[in-house]
Amino acid sequence: xxxxxxxxxxxxxxxxxxxxxxxxxxxxxxxxxxxxxxxxxxxxxxxxxxxxxxxxxxxxxxxxxxxxxxxxxxxxxxxxxxxxxxxxxxxxxxxxxxxxxxxxxxxxxxxxxxxxxxxxxxxxxxxxxxxxxxxxxxxxxxxxxxxxxxxxxxxxxxxxxxxxxxxxxxxxxxxxxxxxxxxxxxxxxxxxxxxxxxxxxxxxxxxxxxxxxxxxxxxxxxxxxxxxxxxxxxxxxxxxxxxxxxxxxxxxxxxxxxxxxxxxxxxxxxxxxxxxxxxxxxxxxxxxxxxxxxxxxxxxxxxxxxxx
Amino acid sequence: xxxxxxxxxxxxxxxxxxxxxxxxxxxxxxxxxxxxxxxxxxxxxxxxxxxxxxxxxxxxxxxxxxxxxxxxxxxxxxxxxxxxxxxxxxxxxxxxxxxxxxxxxxxxxxxxxxxxxxxxxxxxxxxxxxxxxxxxxxxxxxxxxxxxxxxxxxxxxxxxxxxxxxxxxxxxxxxxxxxxxxxxxxxxxxxxxxxxxxxxxxxxxxxxxxxxxxxxxxxxxxxxxxxxxxxxxxxxxxxxxxxxxxxxxxxxxxxxxxxxxxxxxxxxxxxxxxxxxxxxxxxxxxxxxxxxxxxxxxxxxxxxxxxx
Numbered sequence: 001x002x003x004x005x006x007x008x009x010x011x012x013x014x015x016x017x018x019x020x021x022x023x024x025x026x027x028x029x030x031x032x033x034x035x036x037x038x039x040x041x042x043x044x045x046x047x048x049x050x051x052x053x054x055x056x057x058x059x060x061x062x063x064x065x066x067x068x069x070x071x072x073x074x075x076x077x078x079x080x081x082x083x084x085x086x087x088x089x090x091x092x093x094x095x096x097x098x099x100x101x102x103x104x105x106x107x108x109x110x111x112x113x114x115x116x117x118x119x120x121x122x123x124x125x126x127x128x129x130x131x132x133x134x135x136x137x138x139x140x141x142x143x144x145x146x147x148x149x150x151x152x153x154x155x156x157x158x159x160x161x162x163x164x165x166x167x168x169x170x171x172x173x174x175x176x177x178x179x180x181x182x183x184x185x186x187x188x189x190x191x192x193x194x195x196x197x198x199x200x201x202x203x204x205x206x207x208x209x210x211x212x213x214x215x216x217x218x219x220x221x222x223x224x225x226x227x228x229x230x231x232x233x234x235x236x237x238x239x240x241x242x243x244x245x246x247x248x249x250x251x252x253x254x255x256x257x258x259x260x261x262x263x264x265x266x267x268x269x270x271x272x273x274x275x276x277x278x279x280x281x282x283x284x285x286x287x288x289x290x291x292x293x294x295x296x297x298x299x300x301x302x303x304x305x306x307x308x
Numbered sequence: 309x310x311x312x313x314x315x316x317x318x319x320x321x322x323x324x325x326x327x328x329x330x331x332x333x334x335x336x337x338x339x340x341x342x343x344x345x346x347x348x349x350x351x352x353x354x355x356x357x358x359x360x361x362x363x364x365x366x367x368x369x370x371x372x373x374x375x376x377x378x379x380x381x382x383x384x385x386x387x388x389x390x391x392x393x394x395x396x397x398x399x400x401x402x403x404x405x406x407x408x409x410x411x412x413x414x415x416x417x418x419x420x421x422x423x424x425x426x427x428x429x430x431x432x433x434x435x436x437x438x439x440x441x442x443x444x445x446x447x448x449x450x451x452x453x454x455x456x457x458x459x460x461x462x463x464x465x466x467x468x469x470x471x472x473x474x475x476x477x478x479x480x481x482x483x484x485x486x487x488x489x490x491x492x493x494x495x496x497x498x499x500x501x502x503x504x505x506x507x508x509x510x511x512x513x514x515x516x517x518x519x520x521x522x523x524x525x526x527x528x529x530x531x532x533x534x535x536x537x538x539x540x541x542x543x544x545x546x547x548x549x550x551x552x553x554x555x556x557x558x559x560x561x562x563x564x565x566x567x568x569x570x571x572x573x574x575x576x577x578x579x580x581x582x583x584x585x586x587x588x589x590x591x592x593x594x595x596x597x598x599x600x601x602x603x604x605x606x607x608x609x610x611x612x613x614x615x616x
Binding site: 087089176182183185205206207209211222225226227233234261265302303304305306308 | 493
């Protein structure tokens with residue numbers, strides 16, 4: 001089993017949905033990623049928190065075996081995001097974004113973690129992503145994320161970051177924006193031409209598709225689609241995409257080998273972890289799962305899509 | 309093999325997409341449905357056309373073995389729709405709708421077709437759908453379609469029509485409108501409570517999901533998802549949903565028995581026929597397929613979704 005180095009945000013979220021409201025709930029893309037991936041491999045987040053990130057928050061991660069040596073604590077407050085969801089709950093309305101200590105984040109990979117075999121570059125400034133990749137000297141598979149803000153405002157830096165990613169995980173709108181094409185499969189081909197060997201496009205409630213660059217991983221370019229679970233009670237969609245990434249990278253790390261079959265299963269485990277994440281507020285559902293529950297849901301995903 | 313009676317529009321379409329433009333191309337929901345279903349079973353459309361629907365148009369249907377005894381010809385012009393697609397091409401902009409002879413359409417099921425085992429109630433006035441079902445005395449499986457216009461303007465009549473449908477095939481927006489719920493699986497449950505044993509919700513480029521009423525067909529209520537093919541060149545999306553319905557009902561008719569397994573495969577064949585339809589303008593791609601090409605694509609759909 002390989003270890004995963006992951007960079008991104010650890011944060012507090014204040015969230016309102018039709019199902020209720022939580023204040024200063026443990027969140028952040030790297031937190032969701034780490035908890036989801038922790039069921040498959042050892043996870044080593046690299047991030048920054050403030051004085052208000054206490055034993056309670058650390059305990060949630062420690063209990064899942066997450067290594068906290070790369071989480072720097074500095075004076076000030078932790079990143080705090082506030083948002084709400086209504087209607088189809090497909091999009092958050094942001095109420096506030098207090099970057100706080102995250103604003104000047106300079107990721108430092110602890111020397112003992114530089115040999116981690118898997119690297120996940122969460123959604124941070126592309127130049128920082130490149131810097132982390134340089135520090136993570138032992139990484140043999142680099143997965144990454146980005147968002148519209150970087151696509152629109154730091155295109156040159158993002159182009160450099162895409163060159164160092166083996167697998168990019170983004171959503172439909174981000175793929176269309178990077179590829180500058182309204183047709184998703186065409187946009188995917190254009191994104192792949194920028195560097196990544198594989199591109200995972202997350203379609204929210206419709207699942208996700210992985211596209212391959214010709215010859216990547218020696219497995220041909222036929223795409224593969226994994227479903228999302230039709231859920232009649234999505235309590236809080238925050239972190240679904242990061243949890244997908246955690247399940248995806250986590251499963252690959254647990255298998256070591258990156259083959260067409262492990263990538264396909266990783267897509268399913270991504271969907272599985274995303275489906276758990278949205279069943280309760282924040283990271284609550286991701287804190288106390290068992291491998292049996294994960295395998296059970298994997299079977300539900302299989303039955304949802306497989307012919308007899 | 310069972311025969312399929314299908315009611316709906318036979319029409320001309322004038323269509324513009326980024327790939328070109330066609331004038332008075334053979335179209336109409338019942339035409340797409342009939343051609344797609346014709347690869348699986350004998351199809352018997354019930355519709356109305358005008359003087360301008362000539363041997364050329366009839367020949368297209370006849371060559372696929374479609375029985376035209378139920379297509380009435382009356383003085384006047386055939387239904388003519390004009391529209392265009394841009395950007396993601398997910399939605400048509402309607403330029404004109406000339407109902408012409410279709411405006412006073414009174415479906416008459418030929419006596420010799422009243423025993424058809426499968427019935428497809430295309431997207432027409434719900435009261436007419438109920439009337440056709442009454443005429444089609446031998447139908448043992450009734451599938452149907454509807455659209456936002458009927459949902460918004462003839463709700464009481466639609467409610468009656470839903471009671472006589474075994475399988476309703478609609479898209480996301482229609483399901484949410486009928487169920488009056490922004491959450492798709494919840495909306496699905498509400499639609500099923502109105503009558504249908506099964507509900508197929510078509511997600512466009514993301515595939516389709518079938519939801520079951522508890523106990524329907526004796527197969528439990530777990531949903532099933534079929535993919536759509538990621539296509540980098542959708543030349544003309546017109547008729548994709550009707551072609552899906554044709555593949556779905558056609559396959560069921562070819563098998564006779566309605567079981568969980570045949571319904572799952574029908575979902576795949578629906579996606580297969582929809583994927584062919586959009587590859588060329590109008591019904592062109594549906595006119596000259598072979599069963600081998602259909603089976604080949606079925607395998608591509610399987611590989612797109614199935615773990616090893």
